[in-house]
Each structure stands twice: as structure tokens, then as C-alpha cells.
Amino acid sequence: MTATERSAAPTPVADAPATIGAIEAKLRERREAGAKLLVPYVTAGISPDWTDIVRAVADAGADAIEIGLPFSDPVMDGPVIQEASDRALAAGTDPPAVLDALAEIDAGVPLAIMTYYNLVFRAGDARFAASLAQAGVSGAILPDLPLEESGDWAAAADEADIETIMLVAPTAPDDRLPQVINRCRGFVYSVGLVGITGERSELARSALELAARVKPLTDKPVLVGVGVSTPEQAAEVSTVADGVVVGSALVRVLLEGGGTSGAADLVGRFRHALDAG
Amino acid sequence: MTDTDVPQAETVSKVDTVMGDPGPTGRFGEFGGRFVPETLVPACAELERAFREKWLDEGFRGEFETLLRTYAGRPSMLTRADRISEELGLTLLLKREDLNHTGSHKINNVLGQALLAKHMGKTRLIAETGAGQHGVATATAAALMGMECLVYMGEVDMERQALNVFRMKLLGAEVRPALSGSRTLKDAVNEAMRAWVAEVEETHYCLGSVMGPHPYPFMVREFHRVIGDEAREQCREMTGGDPDVATACVGGGSNAAGLFVGFADTDTELVGVEPAGGAAVGRAVPGVVHGSKSYLMQDEFGQVLEAESISAGLDYPGVGPEHAHLAAIGRARYEQVTDAEVLDAFQLLSRTEGIIPALEPSHALAWVMRDREALAGKTVLLNLSGRGDKDVEQVQGILG
Numbered sequence: 148m149t150a151t152e153r154s155a156a157p158t159p160v161a162d163a164p165a166t167i168g169a170i171e172a173k174l175r176e177r178r179e180a181g182a183k184l185l186v187p188y189v190t191a192g193i194s195p196d197w198t199d200i201v202r203a204v205a206d207a208g209a210d211a212i213e214i215g216l217p218f219s220d221p222v223m224d225g226p227v228i229q230e231a232s233d234r235a236l237a238a239g240t241d242p243p244a245v246l247d248a249l250a251e252i253d254a255g256v257p258l259a260i261m262t263y264y265n266l267v268f269r270a271g272d273a274r275f276a277a278s279l280a281q282a283g284v285s286g287a288i289l290p291d292l293p294l295e296e297s298g299d300w301a302a303a304a305d306e307a308d309i310e311t312i313m314l315v316a317p318t319a320p321d322d323r324l325p326q327v328i329n330r331c332r333g334f335v336y337s338v339g340l341v342g343i344t345g346e347r348s349e350l351a352r353s354a355l356e357l358a359a360r361v362k363p364l365t366d367k368p369v370l371v372g373v374g375v376s377t378p379e380q381a382a383e384v385s386t387v388a389d390g391v392v393v394g395s396a397l398v399r400v401l402l403e404g405g406g407t408s409g410a411a412d413l414v415g416r417f418r419h420a421l422d423a424g
Numbered sequence: 425m426t427d428t429d430v431p432q433a434e435t436v437s438k439v440d441t442v443m444g445d446p447g448p449t450g451r452f453g454e455f456g457g458r459f460v461p462e463t464l465v466p467a468c469a470e471l472e473r474a475f476r477e478k479w480l481d482e483g484f485r486g487e488f489e490t491l492l493r494t495y496a497g498r499p500s501m502l503t504r505a506d507r508i509s510e511e512l513g514l515t516l517l518l519k520r521e522d523l524n525h526t527g528s529h530k531i532n533n534v535l536g537q538a539l540l541a542k543h544m545g546k547t548r549l550i551a552e553t554g555a556g557q558h559g560v561a562t563a564t565a566a567a568l569m570g571m572e573c574l575v576y577m578g579e580v581d582m583e584r585q586a587l588n589v590f591r592m593k594l595l596g597a598e599v600r601p602a603l604s605g606s607r608t609l610k611d612a613v614n615e616a617m618r619a620w621v622a623e624v625e626e627t628h629y630c631l632g633s634v635m636g637p638h639p640y641p642f643m644v645r646e647f648h649r650v651i652g653d654e655a656r657e658q659c660r661e662m663t664g665g666d667p668d669v670a671t672a673c674v675g676g677g678s679n680a681a682g683l684f685v686g687f688a689d690t691d692t693e694l695v696g697v698e699p700a701g702g703a704a705v706g707r708a709v710p711g712v713v714h715g716s717k718s719y720l721m722q723d724e725f726g727q728v729l730e731a732e733s734i735s736a737g738l739d740y741p742g743v744g745p746e747h748a749h750l751a752a753i754g755r756a757r758y759e760q761v762t763d764a765e766v767l768d769a770f771q772l773l774s775r776t777e778g779i780i781p782a783l784e785p786s787h788a789l790a791w792v793m794r795d796r797e798a799l800a801g802k803t804v805l806l807n808l809s810g811r812g813d814k815d816v817e818q819v820q821g822i823l824g
Contacts, residue, residue, distance in 0.1 A: 155453055155454045156447075156449055157451070157457060218727065219605065220605070220614050220728050222617045222618060222621070222714070223461045223618075223621065224618075225618070236727065241725050263713075264712050265713055265720070265722065265726040266726040268710075268711065268726065269711065269725060291459050291461055293460060293461070293462050293465045294462075295465075296457055296459050317463070318463050320466060323466070327462070338462065341463060341623075342463075342622035343618045343621050
């Protein structure tokens with residue numbers, strides 16, 4: 148048997164560094180001030196003025212912003228974010244252009260990239276992590292990179308001081324939750340339902356149940372995303388969680404041509420509901 | 425024991441042998457793995473546990489073998505193709521997976537997965553399909569076992585393979601079009617994975633090839649190993665030894681994996697044949713999509729490219745991770761053929777042997793025809809993975 152025939156085990160996942168990054172620091176500070184946390188999602192390249200939209204979302208009350216880096220095969224995303232990704236890709240959006248644009252933004256809140264692992268793998272873990280840091284991005288969410296496969300990326304991200312935000316899901320058994328949470332930086336992304344991104348008419352019971360399972364396990368900020376569609380749902384789930392991620396509801400407004408003012412209006416309504424709740 | 429710690433029993437072969445057990449992390453060398461949304465991680469672990477347990481269980485193996493024998497029509501024959509052999513100057517042996525119930529090798533895997541799903545208490549199967557063969561096979565297994573069935577199929581493929589859409593409906597399955605991207609197999613996989621994320625508790629995703637997250641590449645290969653195991657015995661009986669070459673078409677690569685695994689420990693040369701427009705191994709760029717690390721057609725940034733092939737069943741930009749590994753270590757090699765060469769092969773086999781092959785295995789024959797000088801005098805075992813009835817209308821349209 149030659150060495151190349153041997154199965155190469157994935158790189159073991161090192162413990163998360165004890166240092167607190169920019170996203171987590173900001174979210175903790177806001178939480179300590181009594182606020183519920185709001186992290187909206189904007190697809191990069193969805194329209195030529197997407198960086199203006201990011202600024203408008205920040206000004207309307209976001210505590211941090213997720214920037215979707217469009218991928219050709221987004222298996223965790225529903226029709227709205229698929230459509231936004233397709234539109235952005237058709238307009239020629241590519242990762243270097245997005246990062247160059249982000250480097251020019253001073254949104255006033257920390258930013259996290261949300262994308263799929265192949266874009267990272269193709270660039271190389273270390274190179275991709277360094278390019279995020281260089282663009283002033285603080286964190287990354289890679290929904291198809293579960294804990295067991297995240298060793299190479301986590302090492303590169305930790306080295307570049309990029310916070311890797313991990314997802315926890317309602318399907319996780321109790322013994323799995325602390326393993327994933329321990330590796331989370333920035334915040335714990337608590338998936339609101341068993342399914343993909345998209346708007347739902349009602350908040351799934353699983354959103355409240357999972358947040359209630361996660362909260363006692365960590366003092367990291369716990370935000371619920373996927374299926375949080377209205378300001379009322381955001382307020383409801385934030386009675387248990389520290390806040391919400393809002394994706395499809397905002398992206399739909401952008402797809403429908405709402406632009407900066409439509410985005411600011413929607414984010415403002417989420418902010419108001421969270422502050423009033 | 426944590427959720428993802430799966431008891432490691434020996435299955436059929438040891439870890440770290442060629443085409444052996446990929447171990448708990450599902451690695452074939454540097455390829456494979458389990459790159460799925462967190463929601464699916466426990467389901468993949470549960471499936472791996474169930475598969476490893478049942479594959480060692482004599483009762484389960486007995487049920488599976490009975491289904492293969494009394495329902496699928498196994499063992500499939502080995503046919504010596506004398507007229508085409510004479511024309512090409514070699515000895516061509518055809519493993520007749522085209523004679524299985526539903527017309528292709530796909531039935532082996534779906535009977536295995538449907539039986540496993542039933543043992544796991546799942547009530548519903550979802551599947552993706554390209555040419556429609558895997559969809560028809562899954563709908564068949566669902567009907568047989570009284571399970572619900574939902575098949576995702578690219579809108580373009582639904583047009584190319586309208587009869588298979590009707591077959592699935594006759595069998596009681598629901599067929600949903602995949603409307604995103606290239607609207608072919610890749611997009612059908614995306615839709616099936618999204619549906620699985622949403623319905624993971626009651627639904628089994630009956631994946632149709634040796635791709636996807638661990639344990640699928642391993643499990644699907646094992647359900648198809650009957651092809652290679654039978655062929656090895658049949659070749660020895662017919663010719664007194666192993667063939668010089670074993671060849672099969674490769675899209676995701678399930679029929680090739682099933683064939684190759686029977687000869688991995690022999691001196692037989694293994695040759696996979698890809699469509700030129702979907703040559704993931706030919707381009708040899710590693711990537712991660714649909715749950716595993718393998719070779720993947722992609723642009724400089726990692727966006728997945730659309731494959732283009734005359735054959736809907738091979739119209740896929742990736743390849744199963746074990747094939748990437750077999751190519752990387754040199755145990756198998758992968759050739760590419762054009763649509764025009766495939767059409768020639770399709771016609772030659774029809775004319776000389778009275779066997780109308782599917783366009784997919786016509787790829788393997790196209791390579792044999794092209795390389796006949798290098799293969800002169802050799803014994804070539806070709807996996808005739810499916811019959812051509814589904815393709816006749818399309819080919820008529822092209823040839824006029």
C-alpha cells in the first residue's frame with residue numbers, strides 16, 4: 148500500500164481562540180445596553196447600488212450585517228435568495244469585486260460574509276481568510292461547512308482574526324450542541340426551522356425551542372435566522388434569543404426594486420419592533 | 425457516544441484498501457467527506473449507522489438479494505459480443521445491466537436504499553434524476569414498498585425525457601421540475617437537497633449516484649457491487665480469467681463504481697469514460713459541492729459550470745469522490761468522448777449485436793472504438809448500464 152492509498156482524515160478542528168472579535172464585541176456591547184440584536188442580510192451585487200443599500204441598512208439600525216457572496220448552487224437557500232444570487236452572478240459579480248467594494252465601505256457596523264465553501268476552497272482557505280480581513284470583513288458564515296469539515300478553514304480564519312459563525316440546527320441532539328457552540332465565534336446562528344431560507348407566515352415553534360435549548364449553554368450572543376419573516380416574528384423569537392438574522396424578507400424587498408429606501412424602511416420596522424418588544 | 429461517532433465495524437472490506445471502507449469521515453484519499461448544512465449532519469450520521477449495521481446483517485442482506493433475484497431479474501447476463509468484437513479486433517464482453525427491471529443498473533441501488541429506508545422507519549423517498557432512469561427506478565421501489573415518492577428533475581431534462589416523466593407518474597410518483605440554473609441534473613440535486621433539509625425527519629433522500637455526503641458514495645457503491653462481483657465470476661467462467669480492461673461510462677459514476685469494485689484487487693485495467701462536455705476528472709480541478717470534495721467543473725472563482733452532454737444521465741459537472749481518488753492514485757484512468765463518437769457507438773452496437781444501448785454506456789463503447797488499436801486482441805468487459813429505448817426518439821431527431 149502506498150501513502151496515497153491511505154484515507155486522509157480531515158484536519159482536526161482546533162478550539163476557538165479565547166479572544167473576542169469585532170462582531171461578538173459589538174453584539175455583546177449592545178446586548179449589555181439592553182438591546183435586542185438585528186443582523187440583516189444583503190446579497191452582494193443584487194443591484195449596482197448594493198453598497199449604498201448596505202450603508203442604508205446600517206443606518207436604519209443593524210448591529211452587524213451579513214453580506215451574501217453569491218454562489219451558483221446555494222443548497223441552503225430558498226427561492227428568494229436563489230433569485231438574488233442568480234441576478235448578482237448574471238451581472239458579473241465575483242468575490243474579488245465584492246471584497247474590493249466592501250473595503251471602500253465604512254458602514255459603521257461589523258460585516259460578515261455568508262457564502263458556500265467552494266468559493267473559499269477554490270481560493271484557498273488562508274488566502275480567502277486574508278482577503279476578508281484585508282477588506283475589513285470581520286466574520287464568515289459557511290452553511291455547507293459543518294464542524295467536522297471545518298478544520299482547515301477554522302485554522303485559517305483564526306489566524307486572520309476572522310470570526311467563524313457556526314450554525315446550530317433543530318435536528319441536533321443535545322450532545323452535539325455544545326460541540327458546535329464551542330467553535331462559534333461572533334454569534335451562535337440558531338437555525339429557526341428544519342428547512343432552507345425563506346419567508347414563512349408564522350414563526351416555527353422550533354425557532355423558540357432551539358433558542359431555549361441553546362441559550363443556557365452559552366453566553367455568546369444567540370441569534371435566530373431562517374424563517375424570521377416579519378418584525379412581529381422577530382420580537383416574538385427575541386423573547387428567548389438575543390436577536391435575529393433577517394434575510395429573505397429584506398432580499399425580497401430588494402428584488403422588487405425597493406432600493407435603499409425600501410431596505411431602510413423594512414430594517415427600521417424590525418428595529419422598532421425589537422426595541423418595543 | 426456522540427451523535428457522529430459511528431461504531432466502526434468491518435463492512436465488506438478494510439479501511440485503507442483500494443475501493444475499501446472510507447472510514448468514519450468518508451474519505452477516499454483526500455476526497456469525499458460530509459459537506460452538508462448542519463441540519464443534515466445528524467441524518468447523515470443516522471444513515472451511516474443504519475447502513476453499516478444492516479449491511480452486516482444476514483437478514484437484511486438476504487432480503488436485498490431476494491429482491492435483486494426475484495424482482496430486478498439478477499443476475500444479469502454476460503454476453504460475448506462476437507460480431508462487434510470481430511469488427512473491432514478484440515473480445516468485447518457486455519455486462520447486461522440493460523436487462524434489469526426498469527432498464528438500467530439504477531434498480532440495484534434504489535432497492536437497497538428503499539429497503540434500508542423502510543427498516544429506518546422512513547415513509548417517503550425523494551430523489552433527483554437526470555435521464556429519468558434513477559427517478560423511474562426510485563418510483564418503482566417506492567411503489568413496491570408502499571412508500572411515497574417525490575422526484576426532482578431539471579425542466580430541460582423533463583422535455584428531453586418526457587416518457588420517463590410519464591412512467592414515474594404511472595408508478596405513483598410526483599415529479600417536480602427544477603427551474604433554477606441550467607435546469608438539468610445539477611439543479612435537480614440542489615432541489616432534492618433543499619427538500620431533504622426541510623423534511624429530513626420522515627424522508628429518505630434516495631441519491632442516485634456515488635456522490636453526495638458520506639455515506640452515500642460508499643453505500644451506493646456497495647449496493648452496486650453486485651455488478652462487479654457477478655461480472656468477475658462470469659468472466660472467469662466464460663474466459664477462464666479476468667478481463668484485460670473493464671470499462672464503464674461516468675457521470676456521477678455509480679455503474680462504473682459497481683463494476684470497478686469487483687476488479688479493484690485484480691490486474692484488470694479500469695477505464696471510466698466521461699462526456700467531453702462533462703469531464704470533471706479530465707479537468708481534474710478539486711472542488712466541494714453537493715456534500716463532498718471531488719473533481720468539479722468550475723470557473724476561476726469556484727462557481728460551478730454547467731455540463732453539456734447528449735446524454736441527460738451524464739450531464740453533471742462533478743463526479744463521485746472515489747473516482748477522483750482512483751484517478752489521483754492511478755488505479756483507474758478516465759477518457760473523454762464526444763457526442764458524435766457516442767452516436768456512432770450507439771448505432772454500431774444496434775446494427776451488429778441487435779442491442780440498442782442507452783446513450784450513457786454508448787460513451788464507453790465509443791472509447792473502445794476509438795482506442796481499438798491499443799486494445800487489439802484484448803478482452804474488454806463493458807458495463808452496458810442501460811437500454812436505449814428512452815433515447816430512441818432523441819437520436820431519431822438528431823440523425824433525421
